[in-house]
Structures are given as C-alpha cells and as structure tokens.
Amino acid sequence: MNNDQYIYNVNYNVQDYNLCAFEVSALFDEKFEDKVLFTNKEVDPSVSPFLKNRIKVIYKEKTFNEILERIMTEDFRASEFMVKYVPMYNRDPNIGQGKKLSKEVGLRIYGYPSFKSPKSMLSITYYQDYWYFGYLKQNNYKWRSHKQKPYSFSSALGGEMGKVLINAASRGDTSKRLIDACCGVGTVILEGVFAGYNICGWEISPKVAELARQNLSHYQYHAKITTGDMKTITEYYDAVIIDLPYNNFSHYDEEKQWDIIKHARHIAKRMIIVTATDIKEKLCEEQLKIVDYCRAEKTIKGDFARYIWICEN
Ligand SMILES: C[S@@+](CC[C@H](N)C(=O)[O-])C[C@H]1O[C@@H](n2cnc3c(N)ncnc32)[C@H](O)[C@@H]1O
Numbered sequence: 001m002n003n004d005q006y007i008y009n010v011n012y013n014v015q016d017y018n019l020c021a022f023e024v025s026a027l028f029d030e031k032f033e034d035k036v037l038f039t040n041k042e043v044d045p046s047v048s049p050f051l052k053n054r055i056k057v058i059y060k061e062k063t064f065n066e067i068l069e070r071i072m073t074e075d076f077r078a079s080e081f082m083v084k085y086v087p088m089y090n091r092d093p094n095i096g097q098g099k100k101l102s103k104e105v106g107l108r109i110y111g112y113p114s115f116k117s118p119k120s121m122l123s124i125t126y127y128q129d130y131w132y133f134g135y136l137k138q139n140n141y142k143w144r145s146h147k148q149k150p151y152s153f154s155s156a157l158g159g160e161m162g163k164v165l166i167n168a169a170s171r172g173d174t175s176k177r178l179i180d181a182c183c184g185v186g187t188v189i190l191e192g193v194f195a196g197y198n199i200c201g202w203e204i205s206p207k208v209a210e211l212a213r214q215n216l217s218h219y220q221y222h223a224k225i226t227t228g229d230m231k232t233i234t235e236y237y238d239a240v241i242i243d244l245p246y247n248n249f250s251h252y253d254e255e256k257q258w259d260i261i262k263h264a265r266h267i268a269k270r271m272i273i274v275t276a277t278d279i280k281e282k283l284c285e286e287q288l289k290i291v292d293y294c295r296a297e298k299t300i301k302g303d304f305a306r307y308i309w310i311c312e313n
Pocket of ligand 1: 026118136155156157158181182183184185186187202203204205208228229230243244245247
C-alpha cells in the first residue's frame with residue numbers, strides 16, 4: 001500500500017458478477033461501482049480474469065485542457081511512449097474520441113513516441129466529472145494460453161476460477177507461500193506460477209499428479225507436485241487451497257471430504273475451499289470462521305454452481 005492512486009476497471013460476463021466482486025473484495029477490500037475501482041493498492045491486472053486496465057494517476061483535473069496544461073507546465077517527459085484513451089465504463093461520453101484525445105496529450109509530452117513497441121504506456125481517461133492522466137498497465141491475457149494445457153479432465157476448474165482462488169488465498173501479496181492440496185491436473189498451480197507465487201501441489205493419484213507435472217513443464221513453469229495424501233502434509237503455509245473431490249454423494253465420501261478440510265486447518269491459517277454444495281452450517285459447526293464466500297455460476301443458466309469459502313482458523 002502507498003500514497004499513489006490507482007484506477008482499475010473490471011469486465012465480466014453477467015454470470016460471473018459474484019466471482020468478480022468476490023475477487024475484487026479479496027484483492028482490494030473494496031467494492032467497485034460502474035465497473036470502476038479507486039484504490040491505493042498496486043496489483044498487476046494480468047493476475048486477474050476480470051481486471052482490464054490499471055491507471056496509476058499522475059494528474060487529475062476538472063477539464064481536459066487543464067491536463068494538457070499540467071503536462072506542459074510540469075514538463076512531463078517520457079521516451080518511447082504511447083498514449084491511449086481508456087474508457088473506464090460503458091457510459092463514457094468520450095467513446096469515439098479516444099484517438100483525438102490521445103493525440104492531443106501525446107503532442108504535449110516531451111520525448112519520442114513509439115507506436116510499434118512502446119516502453120511506456122500512458123493513458124488519459126474521464127470518470128465522474130474528472131479527467132485523469134497516468135501510467136497504464138493492461139491485462140496481457142497471456143494466461144489464456146493455459147486453456148490449451150495438454151491435460152485436463154471434467155472436474156478440472158477453469159483458469160478464471162484458478163486465478164480467483166490464487167487471489168483469494170494471497171490477497172495479491174506475492175510473498176505468500178501457497179499450497180493447492182488437491183491439485184488435480186494443476187489448473188490453480190499454473191495460475192499461481194504465472195502470477196509469481198511460491199506454490200506447490202499435492203495430488204493423491206499418481207497418474208493425475210504426473211499430468212499436473214506435464215502441464216507445468218509444457219509452459220516451462222516450475223512448481224513441486226507431490227504425489228500423496230494431503231492428510232500427511234506437515235509443513236505450514238500462508239494459505240491452502242482445496243478444490244474438494246466431488247461427484248461423490250455418499251455419506252462415506254462426505255466424511256472423506258471433511259477429513260481433508262480438518263487436516264487443511266493444521267497446515268495454514270487461511271483456507272480457500274471449493275465445494276459443489278453449500279457447507280456453511282457445517283463450517284460453523286467445525287468452528288471455522290468464514291471470512292467471505294461466493295457462489296460462482298458455471299453457466300449463464302446457473303445450473304451448476306461452485307462455492308468458494310474463505311475460512312480462517
Ligand atoms: C476436484 S479435483 C481437483 C481439480 C483441480 N482443481 C484441477 O483443476 O485440476 C480433486 C482432486 O483431489 C484429489 N484428491 C482426493 N483426495 C485427496 C487427498 N486426500 N489428498 C490429495 N489429493 C486428493 C483427487 O484425486 C482429485 O484429482
């Protein structure tokens with residue numbers, strides 16, 4: 001956290017609203033309005049499936065001309081830069097004027113622009129009666145290549161969900177040590193490594209654990225995948241993620257799921273648990289403090305949901 005001000009905007013499909021709001025709350029402790037968020041916290045938008053742009057504010061003024069004046073009077077300099085008008089919300093009255101406005105700004109900056117491979121991305125935008133000029137960081141969407149990972153199975157999570165779990169576990173603090181204790185083919189681990197975390201995985205099935213390793217090496221990512229029962233883990237982590245094995249509805253399997261949760265609380269203070277059913281009452285019975293939770297819809301019809309629970313001991 002610092003004194004700089006950042007503006008972020010988010011984008012999501014209707015059915016992902018809950019998931020997006022949940023992630024933003026975990027990352028920033030804030031709610032967004034009009035899909036726009038103001039905060040002092042710096043997060044790379046590429047760690048999220050929903051954050052689109054981040055502007056680090058340099059100047060904030062009531063009029064566009066005042067922004068131009070400040071750029072000139074304060075002798076703002078940049079090299080190999082590009083200016084982009086970024087509409088932060090759908091009702092932005094300047095949509096369609098972006099090129100003209102960016103050019104006006106660019107002409108006042110001392111230094112050489114570069115349109116092919118800019119080293120410095122600058123942005124101008126307008127929101128709720130104010131103009132903002134600042135450094136722009138955009139989601140690079142490179143993580144979408146993980147969708148083509150060589151191995152997957154029907155109960156694997158989507159990459160978007162994987163990213164949200166990483167952010168819920170770490171709150172955006174890349175120094176946190178994370179573990180995915182039932183990692184399957186490694187969807188969550190891929191997103192963790194991509195975002196720069198020290199993350200490892202455990203998987204009880206040797207075959208599936210091997211697929212997770214192969215998925216990681218496909219992207220030349222490094223993370224340790226241990227084949228074994230997570231109930232034997234003894235090391236302590238900042239947060240544990242558990243995407244519980246489901247498709248099993250017998251009482252016996254429910255017991256096994258709770259054994260996993262009960263062990264997880266011994267290996268981290270913060271637990272991110274993914275379930276197919278609502279386990280709120282049972283979590284309370286087990287005296288696990290629910291910090292936040294989210295019901296994420298799988299499809300637009302909402303016919304298959306997953307719950308994400310953030311619990312602390
Ligand atoms: C729902 S899947 C996880 C899917 C994973 N998130 C992905 O996207 O690939 C649950 C996984 O937990 C594994 N598992 C079940 N019991 C386990 C245990 N006691 N310790 C470690 N892994 C376990 C299963 O083999 C299964 O691969």
